[in-house]
Amino acid sequence: MSPDPSEKGDTRLEEIKQQKALLFQERKQLVAKVRDLDYRIACLSTEYGKIHNAAQPISKLPPDVLHLIFHLSRADGSTTIGPTLRKLPEVTLAAVCAQWRHVCLSFGDLWNTFRTKHPGKHAHERLAALLQRSGSHPLDLWFDFREVGLHDLPDRFHLLEDCLKHVHRWRTFTVITDVETPIQYLSERLVETEAPLLERLTLLPNRAYEFDEVIMTTDEPVTLTGGTPKLTYLCLNDLSAAMFTPSLSSVTDLRLDMTEGIENYWIKWEIFLHILRLPSLVTLSIMGQPFPVPRIHSASMNALEDFKLPPVIYMPNLRHLRHASLLGTGFVDLILPNLRAPNLQTLVLKDLNLPSNKEAYWTNNTQLEPFPNLHTLVLIDFEFYSNLRSSNGVATINIGTMTIQNGPPHFFDLELARLTSNAKTLVISDGCKVLSKWKTSRVDPFTSGWKNIETLALNVWVSMYDRVGDFRTFVRKREGLKTLWLPQAFLNFFSSSSEYHGFAKEFGMIEKEGCRIKGWARREEVDGCLGPRWPPGSRDNDGVDDPFAFDLFD
Numbered sequence: 248m249s250p251d252p253s254e255k256g257d258t259r260l261e262e263i264k265q266q267k268a269l270l271f272q273e274r275k276q277l278v279a280k281v282r283d284l285d286y287r288i289a290c291l292s293t294e295y296g297k298i299h300n301a302a303q304p305i306s307k308l309p310p311d312v313l314h315l316i317f318h319l320s321r322a323d324g325s326t327t328i329g330p331t332l333r334k335l336p337e338v339t340l341a342a343v344c345a346q347w348r349h350v351c352l353s354f355g356d357l358w359n360t361f362r363t364k365h366p367g368k369h370a371h372e373r374l375a376a377l378l379q380r381s382g383s384h385p386l387d388l389w390f391d392f393r394e395v396g397l398h399d400l401p402d403r404f405h406l407l408e409d410c411l412k413h414v415h416r417w418r419t420f421t422v423i424t425d426v427e428t429p430i431q432y433l434s435e436r437l438v439e440t441e442a443p444l445l446e447r448l449t450l451l452p453n454r455a456y457e458f459d460e461v462i463m464t465t466d467e468p469v470t471l472t473g474g475t476p477k478l479t480y481l482c483l484n485d486l487s488a489a490m491f492t493p494s495l496s497s498v499t500d501l502r503l504d505m506t507e508g509i510e511n512y513w514i515k516w517e518i519f520l521h522i523l524r525l526p527s528l529v530t531l532s533i534m535g536q537p538f539p540v541p542r543i544h545s546a547s548m549n550a551l552e553d554f555k556l557p558p559v560i561y562m563p564n565l566r567h568l569r570h571a572s573l574l575g576t577g578f579v580d581l582i583l584p585n586l587r588a589p590n591l592q593t594l595v596l597k598d599l600n601l602p603s604n605k606e607a608y609w610t611n612n613t614q615l616e617p618f619p620n621l622h623t624l625v626l627i628d629f630e631f632y633s634n635l636r637s638s639n640g641v642a643t644i645n646i647g648t649m650t651i652q653n654g655p656p657h658f659f660d661l662e663l664a665r666l667t668s669n670a671k672t673l674v675i676s677d678g679c680k681v682l683s684k685w686k687t688s689r690v691d692p693f694t695s696g697w698k699n700i701e702t703l704a705l706n707v708w709v710s711m712y713d714r715v716g717d718f719r720t721f722v723r724k725r726e727g728l729k730t731l732w733l734p735q736a737f738l739n740f741f742s743s744s745s746e747y748h749g750f751a752k753e754f755g756m757i758e759k760e761g762c763r764i765k766g767w768a769r770r771e772e773v774d775g776c777l778g779p780r781w782p783p784g785s786r787d788n789d790g791v792d793d794p795f796a797f798d799l800f801d
Contacts, residue, residue: 300344313350317357355382359418362389362790363406371405378413385418385444386410391790392424404432417442421449421789427486434470434491441473442493447480449789450487453506468494480782482791485513485537495525499564500782502532504794510573512539523560523582530567530782534794536575544581546604554607559614561587567782569795571597571627580608584615584666591618593776593783594667597627597795601659609662617668623774624670624697627797628677664696672774673697676706676797698725704732704773706799719753722762731757732773735766736801767799 300306308316321336337358341351351357358380363370378386388410407429410417414437422429430452468475471493478497484504495501501522505511514522519538523531544557565588570578579602602608609615703722722728741754758764770777778796780788 296344300346306346310350310353313347314354314357317351317354321357352380355380355384359384360387360389362391364391364394366390366392366395366406371409374406374409378409381416383416386413386416387419388417389419389421389790390423390429392422392426392429395425404429407432411436414440414442415444417445419447419787419789420445421447421791423449423451423790425453427452427490430487430490437470437491439472440470442471442475442478444477445471445475445493446477447787447789448475448478448493449480449482449791450491451482451484451504451791452486468492480785482789484534485511489513495522495527497527498525499527499529500785501528501530502781503534503537505535505537505573510535510575512537514538516541516544520557520560523562526563528562529564531562531565532569532781532795533578534571535573536577538577540575540577540581546580546607556608556612556614557581557585559587560585562591563589565591567591567593567595567776569595569597569781570599571794572600573598574600576600576603580604584609584612584662586618587616589619591621593623593625593774594618594621594670595625595627595776595795596629599626599629599663601630605659605662609659615662615666617666619669621667621669623672623674623776624667625674625774625776626676627795629675661696668697669699670697671700672702672704673700674704674706674773674777699727700725701727702730702732702773703728704767706734706767706797719757719760722757723760728762731762731764732767733764734799734801735768736799738764738766770797770799 305313317337317340320340337351341348358377361374361377363373390406407422410420411433422433424430430450433450470491475493476497478493480500480502481493481495481498482502482504483491484506486506488503514537516538543553543555546554560582568588568591570583572578579600584602722731738754754764767773771779775783778793780786781793781795
């Protein structure tokens with residue numbers, strides 16, 4: 248009798264099952280053996296590496312020398328502000344070998360810098376590790392929350408909350424955000440706190456919601472009232488200054504911006520005047536007009552009877568001053584002509600408005616005195632309002648669409664040239680093509696002003712050089728002018744274009760007359776006040792956009 252097919256199938260299934268079990272067991276043993284081999288190989292590789300590395304000269308360096316090398320590598324490396332930790336120099340160095348990792352983790356000052364654009368779980372974990380590894384060393388903390396947009400922070404301020412626990416270690420603290428809530432969060436928790444090591448503070452929020460304007464009525468601290476004895480650099484805008492103002496007594500570098508470039512009056516004139524007179528100020532950068540003009544200092548037609556010049560503003564230690572005009576004329580009316588800054592070296596003026604009453608504030612101002620030690624004057628997008636005399640000998644002044652004929656001429660350009668007459672370097676960067684209209688006449692500020700300059704740097708449109716003959720006359724009238732900087736792209740274009748061969752010839756004549764022409768490729772080649780960092784010589788710009796920066800024309 249033949250066997251039942253079903254029984255035969257069951258027997259085969261059992262055999263297959265047993266064979267699979269044996270094969271799985273064999274594979275398990277082989278995997279274990281491979282892992283054992285991998286472990287033994289790793290041990291041998293580690294032993295080989297230790298013996299090999301021990302023979303290398305760098306392994307004989309003492310930890311303090313390695314520490315110095317790591318510091319230099321960290322300073323030269325690109326600082327990562329993204330979500331990944333592996334790009335940070337200290338992390339890369341710590342992963343090289345056991346000795347380097349031990350050295351990296353032994354020195355807390357290699358872990359005292361934190362920068363991020365991404366408030367989230369990974370950033371929070373990274374910050375926690377940094378705060379632990381940095382020990383008691385001063386902290387440099389930088390947060391750019393602009394990528395979050397107009398929403399509240401997704402981490403519910405956990406990053407800032409962790410930082411608040413270490414405010415006694417802050418050395419540099421920067422928050423840039425499109426909403427004001429992070430600054431409000433900080434200001435409410437740092438009213439009576441002390442930050443004994445804080446040197447640089449930057450708080451630049453933007454407006455996310457409509458709210459009532461806040462006027463700064465005192466220069467007394469409203470936050471960190473426990474003291475900031477080492478604070479030297481302070482960068483605020485109108486919104487953060489109203490919520491978060493520390494003591495200004497030790498501040499040497501003050502930068503005041505405007506949110507979104509919208510001008511509003513957020514500080515009383517008397518308070519602003521007191522801030523300007525702080526003896527500690529060395530550099531000052533101002534966007535717009537943050538103060539309302541008191542009626543007694545207003546030279547408008549309905550206020551002339553009560554008009555009184557503002558008092559002299561004495562700033563004995565000021566070396567570098569920048570101002571960018573928006574709508575108001577308060578700076579050019581009340582501050583610039585009444586400023587006494589005996590040590591002022593650089594003056595940067597952007598979009599400078601005409602004074603509301605030139606005669607009252609400038610021409611008849613007996614307080615106006617040239618800056619005695621001014622070295623560099625920078626005019627960015629500056630309108631030159633003077634033109635040649637007309638054919639009938641009457642002076643013509645063009646302001647906007649209004650033409651005034653009068654004589655003798657007395658232009659604001661000339662008043663500004665008188666105030667800055669000691670400048671040795673004149674920088675003009677003009678994006679409005681107005682310099683293509685300048686002419687050399689006895690009433691033009693280019694002819695009668697700035698006679699002491701030794702260096703002239705021009706960043707203007709190519710149409711400027713259509714009058715290269717007049718330009719050569721201008722250079723000839725200044726015997727002390729030794730260097731002329733022109734955009735390198737222009738020089739390359741003129742030298743290679745047959746159409747502009749005559750221009751190249753004229754430039755050659757200028758050089759023969761003793762003025763060297765140099766190609767301008769980077770702003771700071773002419774003067775350190777042109778960037779890329781403010782204040783001049785600063786080690787960092789804290790990731791803040793610079794409204795005074797300009798691109799060289801190409």
